[in-house]
Amino acid sequence: MSETLLSIEDLVVEFRQGRKTRVHAVDGVSLTVAAGEFVALVGESGCGKTTTAQTAMRMVEATSGTIRYRDRDITHASQREMRPVRREMQIIFQDPYESLDPRFRVKDIVAEPLQIHGIGDREARVGAALERAGLTPADLYMERYPHELSGGQRQRVSIAAALALEPTMLLADEPVSMLDVSVRAGILGLLDELRQSGLGILMITHDLSTAAHYADRICVMYLGRIVEEGPASEVIRNPQHPYTKALVSVVPQPDPELTMQPQILQGETPNPTDVPSGCRFHPRCPVATAACSSEDPQLRAAGSDGHRAACILL
Ligand SMILES: Nc1ncnc2c1ncn2[C@@H]1O[C@H](COP(=O)(O)OP(=O)(O)OP(=O)(O)O)[C@@H](O)[C@H]1O
Numbered sequence: 193m194s195e196t197l198l199s200i201e202d203l204v205v206e207f208r209q210g211r212k213t214r215v216h217a218v219d220g221v222s223l224t225v226a227a228g229e230f231v232a233l234v235g236e237s238g239c240g241k242t243t244t245a246q247t248a249m250r251m252v253e254a255t256s257g258t259i260r261y262r263d264r265d266i267t268h269a270s271q272r273e274m275r276p277v278r279r280e281m282q283i284i285f286q287d288p289y290e291s292l293d294p295r296f297r298v299k300d301i302v303a304e305p306l307q308i309h310g311i312g313d314r315e316a317r318v319g320a321a322l323e324r325a326g327l328t329p330a331d332l333y334m335e336r337y338p339h340e341l342s343g344g345q346r347q348r349v350s351i352a353a354a355l356a357l358e359p360t361m362l363l364a365d366e367p368v369s370m371l372d373v374s375v376r377a378g379i380l381g382l383l384d385e386l387r388q389s390g391l392g393i394l395m396i397t398h399d400l401s402t403a404a405h406y407a408d409r410i411c412v413m414y415l416g417r418i419v420e421e422g423p424a425s426e427v428i429r430n431p432q433h434p435y436t437k438a439l440v441s442v443v444p445q446p447d448p449e450l451t452m453q454p455q456i457l458q459g460e461t462p463n464p465t466d467v468p469s470g471c472r473f474h475p476r477c478p479v480a481t482a483a484c485s486s487e488d489p490q491l492r493a494a495g496s497d498g499h500r501a502a503c504i505l506l
């Protein structure tokens with residue numbers, strides 16, 4: 193078994209909106225990412241994916257629950273205690289146009305985290321990180337400014353900046369959704385190579401087909417909760433939760449035998465300031481029963497290898 197890197201237990205994150213309203217962005221999420229494992233967190237807009245990742249990085253405070261990195265409980269770690277953890281756990285953002293400072297050259301962007309952490313031998317490390325991120329030869333890119341790069345190259349620079357510190361884990365929040373379709377596979381392939389070299393990867397995406405292609409494990413999130421999780425192939429071939437079934441039904445399948453009738457979800461998109469009683473999916477669930485509006489189902493085994501889903505019909 194590979195070492196567990198990130199371990200989140202029963203994470204709750206609430207935001208206050210005005211004096212009375214509470215946004216239940218994350219409402220009891222548990223997940224783990226091991227070294228060499230590629231985990232995809234999938235779900236529609238607003239379900240709490242980014243909040244989960246940012247809370248794991250301690251960029252957002254947890255309301256309750258526990259966050260561990262390796263053996264350390266970092267839920268309430270101070271900024272100083274977080275420093276070594278930040279070296280190990282790096283985040284890559286969605287928009288490479290926003291995340292790179294246009295005033296800096298590539299070599300300075302990639303060197304910045306090294307500078308912050310007081311690490312020497314920067315030029316060699318920057319060169320190695322650029323090459324690892326697929327920008328070869330590194331010399332060709334060092335002196336350039338972000339506006340002299342394509343979108344895909346910019347995202348590779350962001351990844352190089354994350355790799356400069358030689359992290360053990362990457363959190364990638366929709367790393368390709370702002371990129372041209374033609375360069376997406378290259379970036380995802382790079383993340384896959386990094387996983388093979390032993391990094392843990394937690395990728396956030398709303399695109400189940402990308403998750404199916406690259407992830408070892410998929411966690412499906414709905415309105416602040418994980419409603420299904422398991423090996424990627426199991427979740428895609430044999431979805432158990434009605435929400436996952438609806439998501440899978442609109443993913444193009446290479447195997448015609450697996451093609452399902454497309455299922456378009458009815459009902460209002462969920463609102464985290466007003467979470468439905470019982471099963472939070474019940475207002476939109478095509479197979480809901482009377483019990484679903486009062487019983488709140490927990491994740492339970494729905495197959496082998498840790499395949500679990502939260503539905504009272506299981
Ligand atoms: N700082 C904040 N204050 C108040 N509400 C917030 C804050 N950050 C996020 N939210 C709300 O929490 C919920 C979850 O947001 P989050 O950004 O985690 O979703 P997401 O799954 O990443 O969505 P997307 O796919 O659109 O990026 C949303 O309803 C969002 O509006």
Ligand code: SF4
Pocket residue numbers: 433434435471472473474475477478479480481484489502503504505
């Ligand atoms: S518990 Fe009920 S509403 Fe929820 S997913 Fe299962 S059948 Fe649907």
Ligand SMILES: [Mg+2]
Pocket residue numbers: 241242243365
């Ligand atoms: Mg997000």
